[in-house]
Amino acid sequence: MVFKSQSKSYNLRAICSQVVFDVLDKGVSLSNALVQCTNKLNDKDRALVQEICFGIMRVLPEIEFYIQSLMVKPLTGKNRIIHYLLMVGIYQIVYTRVPEHASVGDTVNGVISFRKTALKGLVNGVLRSFLREQDALKQQFLAKGNTTLHPSWFIKRIKHAYPDQWQAIIDNNNQKPPMWLRVNQQHYSAQDYQTLLLQHGITSTIDVKLPTALRLDVPVAINKLPKFTEGVVTVQDRSAQHAAYLLDPQNGEAILDLCAAPGGKTTHILELAPQANVLAVDIDSERVKRINENLSRLKLNADVIVGDGVKPEQWAKGKKFDRILLDAPCSATGVIRRHPDIKWLRRDSDISELAKLQYQILVNIWSYLKVGGTLVYATCSILPEENSLQIERFLKETNDAKLVEPVIQYLPSEEEGDGFFYAKLNKI
Known part of the structure; x- marks a missing residue:
């Protein structure tokens, strides 16, 4: 692993780029890569890393399009990790509420974590160019890019299998998933557990067909679920x-x-x-x-x-x-x-x-x-x-x-x- 997160002065953007590197270059599943790279982080930092890494995987073709448009030649070999650091910076600018100057500054500082200080200028230049050109680049992506955000082989297969539904499948795939709970009816009915959730400020909807199923209106961390450790409820x-x-x-x-x-x-x-x-x-x-x-x-x-x-x-x-x-x-x-x-x-x-x-x-x-x-x-x-x-x-x-x-x-x-x-x- 290029980056070790055990240091107290870790850079979260560098950790994100390491996760993305492990997935896309090494073939590690995102879940496993996150466990390997975030096991020493506190809950707040881990949540931020997860948000960025999951987000990049959802919109990968878009972020790749922007980087390819802004760079004369790609970063390869031992410098490949910096390509993914650029992804993190651009994703933050486009999809998060992090102020633009902070996105640029923290991403540039991430270069130091990989001992690639000679590339700080490149990273800074690419990100600042994106800030100037992002509106035009977004239009170019919509006109020329892979706006389905899926690989072509998959699009071909689902168009064949679901000619009338393939677009809805793609649209739903590109969304964040709902959080469903399964209530253990040896302890609580779905209605009673819904009431318990509400007492903790968590609103939900009971499924009309499944007596055990509740969908949270807004997903929460597992440790926020009342009586989770007692086995009253399972995320499923x-x-x-x-x-x-x-x-x-x-x-x-x-x-x-x-x-x-x-x-x-x-x-x-x-x-x-x-x-x-x-x-x-x-x-x-x-x-x-x-x-x-x-x-x-x-x-x-x-x-x-x-x-x-x-x-x-x-x-x-x-x-x-x-x-x-x-x-x-x-x-x-x-x-x-x-x-x-x-x-x-x-x-x-x-x-x-x-x-x-x-x-x-x-x-x-x-x-x-x-x-x-x-x-x-x-x-x-x-x-x-x-x-x-x-x-x-x-x-x-x-x-x-x-x-x-x-x-x-x-x-x-x-x-x-x-x-x-x-x-x-x-x-x-």
Whole structure:
């Protein structure tokens, strides 16, 4: 890592540029990059870094357009980090309330953090040129730039899949996501928790279709949620909350949550059926820790193991399940507004590879479902290759599989949930 944030005199703009560098040049997810670079910051500084980095990922083509327009040649090699520092400065000028002189000054000072003092003049010059020319540059971007703020391969795919809805999908992807809560009804009803929120100055809207779902009118930090540490409430998107309801878990049943990390759906299953025998499996040992943390906070019990969904014979030990939730690894194209780095980390070629993996897991886990049992196939994707086409193929090739009800494809919505897909299958 080029920049260490442990110093008391850290420069927040330099930290932001390090995060963006790690995502775009190293392929690290934004969530992981933020953890690595902000773990020593106080809550206020961490929130600012998150705001800037998420914002840059949302509008990346616009910021890139401005920098390319203002520079004769790009910064490369060991100086590449300064390119991302320029991004931070320009993003602040365009999208934050930080005074222009402070945006320029703090960004220029960030050069010192990377021991690139010879480039201070360049950074200062580019930012001041942007201040003079920003109105003209904005017009040029609107005329010539990538105003969808999405990669071309993705635009092509969703235009094909959703010819009448693709623009709305793009528009919603470019917005900040709503904050949804799932109320643990072993403790509170949604109405009672809404009242508790209001007592803490937090207003919300109850979902008319889901008895556990509340949407905050304005997102807040988790530590501001009353009784969060006591397990009364979980942050979970509305669309994701449908998984456990579709699965319809019952007490005493053997239930498998496959690809379960970080455990939001595992805990929801147990909130609905506290006496179910739940096995939560995920291939990522680090993310498995999150499952255990969530179970502990909510005071729920499940068996949690590290395992490969492609090779259930290695961990299932011949056991069969009454219900299986397969939250298949996917492109995550339904949660772009929540994770905007997906737009720049995902590649068109990834989709076919993910589809192969999903189908392999689905086929291999099917034999571990009891006759008469239920499997819910889920993804946070909006691409048919990962969703409806997978289920169509599986039904054609699997004689004992029956679709219980029509498949569900949620698209990202301003006042509702993220993009999710569900198919509920029975073994006959």
